[in-house]
Amino acid sequence: MADALHPLRPHPFRIANFRAYWLSRFTGTIATSAMSIVIGWQVYNLARQTMDVREAAFLLGMIGFAQFVPLFLLTPLTGLAADTYDRRWIVRATTALLLVTAGTLGYLTWVDRLTLPALFGAAVSFGVARAFAGPAYSALAPNLVPRESLPTAIAVSSIAWQVGTIAGPSVGGLLYAIHPDVAYATSTALFAVALAFMFLIGPVPQPPAQTDHRPLARIAEGFRYVRNNRLVLAAITLDLFAVLLAGATSLLPIYARDILHVGSQGLGLLAAGMGIGSAVTAVFFSVRPMKSNVGVKMLISVVIFGVAILTFGVSTWFPLSLAALIVAGGADMVSVYVRQSLIQLHTPDAMRGRVSAVSQLTISASNELGEFESGVMASFLGPVGAVVFGGVGAIAITLVWARLFPELKLARTFDPPDMLQTQPQHGEPKL
Template sequence: MASLSGSILRQPSFANYWVSRILTSISFQMLSVAIGWQMYALTHDAFSLGLVGLAQFVPMVLLTLVVGQVADRFDRRRIVNVCQIIEALTAGLLLYGSVAGWLSKENILVAAAILGACRSFEGPASSALLPQLVPKKILQQAIAWTTSAGQTAQIVGPSLGGVLYALGPASVYITVTIALLVSTILTFFIRLERTFQRSSEPVTLRSMLMGLVFVYRHKVILGTISLDLFAVLLGGATALLPIFAQDILHTGPLGLGLMRTAPAVGALIMSMVLAYYPLKKAFGPILFGALGVFGLATMLFALSTNLIISLVALLIIGASDVVSVVIRSSLVQLQTPDEMRGRVNAVNSLFIGTSNQLGEFESGTLAGLIGTVPAAFIGGVGTIVVAGLWMLLFPSLRRIRSLSES
């Protein structure tokens, strides 16, 4: 199976898809760094930084029902292509505005909103496209490879964005523009292994809500998606890393950088392991076991006063999270019909985005009320409690042995 997994990257279409995802994800990370720095340089206002995040998040919420409908009615490759082109043009305008000197707070917020809207369309279409590129028997490995692309972006993107920004924001924007154009070309030349039956029903409120209805009716998928929402919502200790670095571990900016990188490194290592050695049985128990490890590692991180122990805990957090991500993503993709994947992936994207955003808010609020260490520790306990509750509420998910089970 390891040789079969390795051969995935020798398939031109999947290789194009994989490299394109790396370039697009790194570009988005770099843009986030540059836009944030530039906004603060222009305004010296923390509230304006919050508005940048809000401008990117709001389109995802407002467009959830629309983007899924689009992904189930049109060529998913072309949807991704159009989004990449618009993102490249947006980066190009940010480049021009920086060089010409007319870039303002309002311009940056508009750019952030456009990027957020593009990501809203691109995410579900790209996720729904993956099962059309590889045989079902190696979809788990393909998801692991795709996850590795995202983790690589999280490691490389912010650092590269910061280094290039030191040379000026224009250097970031020109790099991102080129990367997105290359990504666009790679996506254009993707060839599908199989097509899907596009939805032909009229566009109505009912058809737009079908993704939510499908998720609600299929308990394995409902349990899978909601488990991600609540587990990540409670276990978001990484949002508190600056406080741990400065006040608890006393490591300064270097230690903070290492801690921010550690979960992505752990996730990248585990995603590569799963790409070559995919899980074969007991998927339900492994899923809940991974969440238990995630919670325990979060508790260890909360109690640690040693940088090495904290880094090890963060590595385990990233690695265990990827195990559950690959299982959950595989279940959603394999148990959703082709013609529904866009709408179901749109719902999934909303849950993931909401859990990440609200998880940071929950961690920060709880830390403000009871302290940083107790908040992080309770978050780890909460993840384990959620895993236990979901084992009781969704026994079909707990008992699942094969990714093709319904």
């Protein structure tokens, strides 16, 4: 804690702009998480009126795919936008879009005219908003704090997101049990609060807008940077494939309704499970930032993540299922913390938007496309078979990446000059 109080390393919460940023992200994440769980629950319930479990599971996967498509198509351009335009205004515009989307779904629910096409349209709108907001949010944080405070800022910012993922699903599930209108009204109000906090952020330094009229070349530059920095590439792709295979969040409505039999209230707790583990881990890192053996710790955490998902897949006891998700969330937070710290500390500010966009693209592929993969696998193997397959796959991917990218095992600290304890010389065998 002494480092956080050092005059050259002020705690991020001492900076007014960062406080507004944190509160905006916190309230916006609660609203987004609440809406996501409610949308999934409504899609599954509507589908189960005419479909069996496997067909409804496939439809849940398609919700993830509907969010991934705009993210995949727009992310390269949104990274360029975050390096060209005022990042605050990008976040403000996307938050306004989410506010309108939540309000629209709330109105359709209120007048009893909500349909599957409307829910899929909302998923696409979410994908568009997140495509623009993700790189802008990620690139904005380093502009708000001194470089020395950035690892702590990443952990604290993650707390906003992870605590939001705890509160959001729980609040969404409980409010939906009261009445769906209440859940949507609450989300709409929280998006309005998030937008208000974003307007409280004053001017921040940002790289001057590029006017070289070579947008495609600048987009490609971000991809080349990630490709050429093997340590960053390893961290990003390990998270991509592990979560792509082992993502189980899209199948939670199936577990809540047809396997664990806990209803919408239990669904809210299950959806909050990973966020609980992630938030506890993020709080720990905000007080005691990781300083040594960061690469090895990331590899171990992904293996633990796979084991926890495997345990959740075979469990039919609600307390064990919830505990497994909490452990999975804590392990995933270690991976997120290492990956984000590497990206932010190893990327020039003028490229942070584009590199963050590449990172977001892989995260979206692992999350939304992972939901699609889970739904498709569940339609063939059943929900339990799909989750077990994913957990085993995450463990296998980690072992393969440890061999393909020895840079991960050699990574000692986040400081770029001291990142690798030893670098293989030309002609020397790699470990």
